[in-house]
Amino acid sequence: MIPKYLTSVKKVDNEEKMAGLALFTDDIQVEGAYFAVTLRSEKAHAKILDIKVPTLPKDYYFISAKDIPGENVCNIIVDDWPVFADKETNYIGESIGLVVGPDKEKCLDLLNEFEVTYEELEPVFEMKDSYVHKEFTKGNVDLFKSSAKVFSESFETGYQEQAYLEPQGMLVYFDKDDGRLTVKASMQCPFYIHKAIMRVLNWPEEKIKVIQPAVGGAFGGKEHYPSLMGAQLATAINKIHHPIKMIFDRKEDVPFTTKRHPSKTDISAYLDDKNNLIGLKIHVNIDGGAYIGCSMVVLSRALIAATNTYTFENVEIIGDAYHTNKVPSAAFRGFGSPQSIFAMELFINHLADYLGVDRFVFKNKYHVKTGDVTSTSGIFRDEIVLDKIIEKAKKMSDFDRKFKEYSKPNSNRGIGISTFLHGCGFTGSGESTIINAQLKIKKDKNDIVTFYTSQVDFGQGNRTTLKRIVVDTLGIPEDHVIYDAPDTSKTLSTGPTAASRTIIIVGGLAAKAAQHLKDIWVSGKEQEIVEPYVGPSYIKWDEDKMQGDAYPGYAWGANVVEVSFDPVTYQVKVEHTWSVYDVGHAIDERIVIGQADGGLAQALGWSYLEKEEAVDGRFMQKKFSDYIVPTSMDLPEMETALIDNPFKYGAFGAKGAGELTFVGGAPAFALAFEQAIKKPVHKIPLTPELIMELVKDED
Amino acid sequence: MKINFVLNHKPIELDVNPTRRLLDVLREDLHLTGTKEGCGEGECGACTVLVDDKPYNSCLTPVLNVQDKEVLTIEGFREMKEYRIIADAFADMGGSQCGFCTPGMILVSYALLKNNPHPTDEEIRFALSGNICRCTGYQAIVNAVKVASEKGVKL
Ligand code: FES
Ligand code: FES
Numbered sequence: 140m141i142p143k144y145l146t147s148v149k150k151v152d153n154e155e156k157m158a159g160l161a162l163f164t165d166d167i168q169v170e171g172a173y174f175a176v177t178l179r180s181e182k183a184h185a186k187i188l189d190i191k192v193p194t195l196p197k198d199y200y201f202i203s204a205k206d207i208p209g210e211n212v213c214n215i216i217v218d219d220w221p222v223f224a225d226k227e228t229n230y231i232g233e234s235i236g237l238v239v240g241p242d243k244e245k246c247l248d249l250l251n252e253f254e255v256t257y258e259e260l261e262p263v264f265e266m267k268d269s270y271v272h273k274e275f276t277k278g279n280v281d282l283f284k285s286s287a288k289v290f291s292e293s294f295e296t297g298y299q300e301q302a303y304l305e306p307q308g309m310l311v312y313f314d315k316d317d318g319r320l321t322v323k324a325s326m327q328c329p330f331y332i333h334k335a336i337m338r339v340l341n342w343p344e345e346k347i348k349v350i351q352p353a354v355g356g357a358f359g360g361k362e363h364y365p366s367l368m369g370a371q372l373a374t375a376i377n378k379i380h381h382p383i384k385m386i387f388d389r390k391e392d393v394p395f396t397t398k399r400h401p402s403k404t405d406i407s408a409y410l411d412d413k414n415n416l417i418g419l420k421i422h423v424n425i426d427g428g429a430y431i432g433c434s435m436v437v438l439s440r441a442l443i444a445a446t447n448t449y450t451f452e453n454v455e456i457i458g459d460a461y462h463t464n465k466v467p468s469a470a471f472r473g474f475g476s477p478q479s480i481f482a483m484e485l486f487i488n489h490l491a492d493y494l495g496v497d498r499f500v501f502k503n504k505y506h507v508k509t510g511d512v513t514s515t516s517g518i519f520r521d522e523i524v525l526d527k528i529i530e531k532a533k534k535m536s537d538f539d540r541k542f543k544e545y546s547k548p549n550s551n552r553g554i555g556i557s558t559f560l561h562g563c564g565f566t567g568s569g570e571s572t573i574i575n576a577q578l579k580i581k582k583d584k585n586d587i588v589t590f591y592t593s594q595v596d597f598g599q600g601n602r603t604t605l606k607r608i609v610v611d612t613l614g615i616p617e618d619h620v621i622y623d624a625p626d627t628s629k630t631l632s633t634g635p636t637a638a639s640r641t642i643i644i645v646g647g648l649a650a651k652a653a654q655h656l657k658d659i660w661v662s663g664k665e666q667e668i669v670e671p672y673v674g675p676s677y678i679k680w681d682e683d684k685m686q687g688d689a690y691p692g693y694a695w696g697a698n699v700v701e702v703s704f705d706p707v708t709y710q711v712k713v714e715h716t717w718s719v720y721d722v723g724h725a726i727d728e729r730i731v732i733g734q735a736d737g738g739l740a741q742a743l744g745w746s747y748l749e750k751e752e753a754v755d756g757r758f759m760q761k762k763f764s765d766y767i768v769p770t771s772m773d774l775p776e777m778e779t780a781l782i783d784n785p786f787k788y789g790a791f792g793a794k795g796a797g798e799l800t801f802v803g804g805a806p807a808f809a810l811a812f813e814q815a816i817k818k819p820v821h822k823i824p825l826t827p828e829l830i831m832e833l834v835k836d837e838d
Numbered sequence: 839m840k841i842n843f844v845l846n847h848k849p850i851e852l853d854v855n856p857t858r859r860l861l862d863v864l865r866e867d868l869h870l871t872g873t874k875e876g877c878g879e880g881e882c883g884a885c886t887v888l889v890d891d892k893p894y895n896s897c898l899t900p901v902l903n904v905q906d907k908e909v910l911t912i913e914g915f916r917e918m919k920e921y922r923i924i925a926d927a928f929a930d931m932g933g934s935q936c937g938f939c940t941p942g943m944i945l946v947s948y949a950l951l952k953n954n955p956h957p958t959d960e961e962i963r964f965a966l967s968g969n970i971c972r973c974t975g976y977q978a979i980v981n982a983v984k985v986a987s988e989k990g991v992k993l
Contacts, residue, residue: 158916
């Protein structure tokens with residue numbers, strides 16, 4: 140019934156973006172707007188004893204915790220991140236206050252004249268103080284005690300910077316027409332910012348509005364940090380009643396905004412005396428940084444994904460998120476699962492080698508099948524076509540032949556395959572209990588339909604796809620449907636743009652709302668529908684015990700990566716990639732393939748180029764000249780195929796595609812690299828220094 | 839100081855501090871915001887403009903350096919027939935996602951094709967290598983340049 144979606148449609152924002160007409164935050168002109176710059180902490184952990192404010196010229200202001208009329212708390216998930224550090228600072232770069240005034244250079248000069256007196260406290264940089272702990276088991280883990288042998292390994296992954304090409308930025312002013320405090324910003328979640336401002340100013344909802352301009356990439360990095368900026372700028376405008384713009388320099392954005400959590404994952408396989416696998420124990424540790432923010436949710440996802448595409452009878456899963464005096468870690472495409480899946484994909488191959496059995500036969504034995512029980516004792520309900528995915532990926536890449544050939548000594552070449560999954564939507568019953576999305580669709584007397592969502596299109600193409608869903612459900616011409624970027628004064632919240640939920644959840648909701656409008660359609664009459672989200676009834680989830688069905692559905696994939704290695708320079712080169720994904724039914728293939736290439740590109744960067752290192756709580760890589768984002772020369776030709784496997788509960792059979800495409804790149808790369816150098820890998824990024832250590836390490 | 843150059847096919851005279859970045863003069867004084875700032879240090883190419891048909895990072899270019907030269911920004915290029923060919927190829931191949939790199943990518947592609955109407959994949963990747971795209975993984979952009987090349991931007 141849906142084949143017409145097999146052809147892609149023109150993206151609604153394509154022309155304005157190519158022609159340079161789309162207005163990003165810094166492109167928006169507001170007459171006489173002041174600039175804001177941030178006074179940041181120089182200490183990783185200290186009491187703030189005194190802030191000596193220099194004499195400020197006329198029209199220059201210092202804004203700090205003292206100016207907050209409401210709560211000094213940034214509304215994230217856990218209330219521990221202050222809007223401005225007041226008595227204590229917990230990481231280098233934490234905001235203490237803002238300097239606001241007409242000239243940006245002058246504001247920056249004034250920053251240098253501040254004197255902050257600290258009393259230093261003992262900082263923590265290692266993962267030793269757990270602030271979130273979770274554990275759960277499946278099957279009978281007491282059997283582990285009777286094991287004859289244990290095979291254990293540890294895996295580490297590093298920080299990653301989102302490196303959206305448009306830096307963080309925000310503009311605030313009072314709208315002359317409705318008097319509302321108006322926020323335009325590079326963001327992912329307009330309602331998160333709206334709520335953060337309500338809290339810091341202690342204002343009712345209707346005095347604020349948040350409007351999305353063009354957004355130059357986000358990838359998770361603009362999920363929470365803009366809430367902090369919003370709370371800060373709201374405090375400032377509340378005091379000075381003048382429009383303010385704050386645009387981060389890259390040198391500020393890289394070292395001081397949230398990153399992907401570094402991780403260390405320990406896995407042990409318990410074996411009986413005949414080398415049969417009794418079960419696994421997996422312990423995932425993530426570095427949450429100074430404030431918890433959303434780390435508990437990142438940890439949940441990492442743990443639920445830890446067994447990846449395998450079903451084990453007995454598993455013990457443990458997780459800890461640690462407090463350290465470093466920049467808080469937060470959302471980034473994949474949200475915890477890339478870390479644990481990296482570990483599991485390498486481990487299962489290494490375990491097969493240890494047992495002396497064929498890797499592919501061994502993995503196949505444990506591959507998830509429809510109806511299998513998940514590690515949280517839920518059920519994999521969707522039709523799983525992992526066999527088809529693997530077969531296709533291998534065929535496209537001529538895998539078997541190359542694998543054999545590159546196994547020979549001194550091949551200096553390798554090919555690796557990973558399989559992976561991604562749960563779509565918020566964890567567990569979050570969609571019905573926490574988010575409660577509602578979508579409004581209305582029609583005027585001329586039969587022009589307008590609908591609203593709070594989903595931000597920062598490049599994923601969802602503005603095009605969501606509109607497509609409504610247009611095709613109603614069966615009316617495209618120009619009879621209006622779908623603008625979110626404005627919190629007009630739209631109901633359909634939830635954050637996160638968790639690969641936009642198409643599977645909001646798309647489903649849009650289709651339903653449009654269908655209901657169609658059912659009651661009377662031409663020439665004003666009509667309106669407010670459609671609440673109703674989750675599939677089978678979803679039962681206990682977050683404390685981590686038991687039940689974690690997600691409404693899963694998307695699946697396989698990546699094949701081929702690399703070559705130069706034993707003289709220690710340089711590694713990615714030669715080619717092949718990918719196969721099951722994202723249900725892809726509504727717009729071109730958009731999905733764009734997500735596929737972009738996700739894999741970021742994963743390859745994380746695997747070997749993108750190193751962000753904190754020394755005594757200070758990031759060493761601060762800009763694009765030292766934090767290396769892949770260029771067109773670093774990345775290979777990428778081939779991608781989609782398997783059509785419509786999902787019962789998604790809009791037109793679609794599942795999520797945004798995050799899935801990040802998850803498998805690193806393990807596929809690492810497996811290929813292992814084959815090229817004939818040594819096991821346990822850590823990324825595989826920088827030339829790390830490679831040198833590996834190659835020189837004689838055992 | 840007075841600076842004279844040709845901007846988007848029209849001569850222009852500006853009375854500006856000659857050490858100011860061309861990027862700021864374009865964005866702040868002339869409100870030509872299609873040229874973006876992604877890094878401010880010559881690493882990302884979001885600020886690309888063409889100076890005498892060659893890609894320049896306008897964030898590293900003092901406005902004095904374009905004295906008597908021809909500067910083309912996306913606002914000027916989008917009026918040219920070659921723009922349509924390249925833009926359509928980008929649209930067809932999915933070469934623009936968030937769009938922040940796109941004006942720069944389109945100008946670099948034009949500079950390449952003008953010089954070398956039938957580039958190889960490697961030549962395309964080399965030409966694009968000063969411009970970061972965090973969204974597409976470059977494959978779609980490489981494809982777009984190939985399609986534009988087939989359609990004959992040079993014609
Ligand atoms: S802004 Fe000029 S190269 Fe990045
Ligand atoms: S499309 Fe977003 S950076 Fe290129």
